[in-house]
Amino acid sequence: MAVFTTVSQDEIARWLLDHDLGEVRALRGIASGIENSNFFLTMEQDGVTREYVLTIFERLRFDQLPYYLHLMDHLARHGISVPAPMPARDGEILRELKGKPATIVSRLPGASQLAPQPGHCAQVGAMLARMHLAGQDYPRQQPNLRSLAWWQQTAPEIAPFLDADQRRLLADEIAHQTAFFGSPDYAALQGGPCHCDLFRDNVLFDTAGGQQTLGGFFDFYFAGHDKWLFDLAVTVNDWCIDLPTGALDVPRAEAMLRAYHAVRPLTAVEGRHWQDMLRAGALRFWVSRLWDFYLPREADMLQPHDPTHFERILRRRLDAAAALPWV
Known part of the structure; x- marks a missing residue:
């Protein structure tokens, strides 16, 4: 969502001639994030103004993107509040812009x-539990591209930038996860389409009548089976921690886990492997x-995140046992 590929309002207006969304009234880049070029897009049609998000994909290929876009469409059709892709007149939801894949989706409130x-x-x-259940009959298949194989592949590229203690931590944890992923218990865990990046800045809350209600989940471009x-766990590690230390905040973690469990009951094997x-x-x-920090790409609005934040979180998870006492 940093801007790697710049486009003008006139270029977008020409690109949108194949859509039935009206006329472009405003276009502005979105500064947060580091993967794609994203823009807020204001359109006017029949006197009504609507907001959309235009995404130009910088790393993902045309052949990878249908999984994400059709997953969003599938979830939206199943009552999950996510951005809905806007098709062109020919029904396509993915088209080329400045030589790269691009799409337009609805903008969620909040x-x-x-x-x-x-x-x-x-x-x-x-x-999140409702989203997992809604995705069970999604027919397309694509693994999480940032899972174990990617960690193993990327570790040698980032290791030269680390000190001896960090290299040891990285190697030991990859070895631990390699063994875990190869275990019968891991194979028995339930799964399906996952967001895989559901941080605080990928969720919207809408305020009405003094109450904050969940507006929806967005940025599904790390999703995968x-x-x-x-x-x-990814969600808890961001939403339910003390940011300066990485320690779990027990009231927030219990609130999230119990609410999830009430919709999609967690199993005994999941409880054993929560940590x-x-x-x-x-x-x-x-x-x-680490990869984004030490091996960055150029971008007009690039804001790489501090890698030491998740190093602290990992060390905390090693030091403190975590359990799900109700499963």
Whole structure:
């Protein structure tokens, strides 16, 4: 969502001639994030103004993108509040713009809640469970591209930038996760389409009548088939922690987990491996942030994240046992 590929309002107006969305009234880049070029797009049609998000994909290929876009469409049709892709007149939801894949989706209401309370976490947990269940009959298949194989492949590229203690932590945790992923218990875990990146800035809350209600999930471009417990662990590792230390915030974590469990009951094998998945979620984002920090790409609005944040979280997950006492 940093802007790697710049486009003008006139270029977008010409590109949109094949859509039935009206006339372009405004276009502005979105500064947050580091993967794609994203823009807020204001359109007017028959006197009505509507908001959309235009995404130009910088890393993902045309052949990879249908999984994400059709997953969003599938979830929206199943009552999950996610951005809905806007097809062109020929029905296509993915087209070329400036030599790269691009799409337009509806813009959800609300704003990110960056200081969540247990009530926010409960709403996120319940919708995440509903999303997992709604995706069970999604027919397309694509693995999580930032899972174990990617960690193993990326580790040698980032290791030269680390000190000896960090290299040891990285190697030991990849070895642990390799063994875990190869175990019968891991194979027994339930799974399906997962968001895989459900951080605070990928969720919107809409304020009405003094109450904040969940507006929806967005930015599905790290989604893939994975274990549902991994998706939950990634979410807890961001929503339910003390940011300066990485320690779990118990009231928020319990609120999210119990709300999730009420919709999609967690199993005994999931309970036994909760700490392993919290570690896996922390490792995944430590590796990717190291990669983005030390091997960056140029972008007009690039804001790489601090990799030490997830190093702290991983060390915390190693030091403190985590359990799901009600499963």
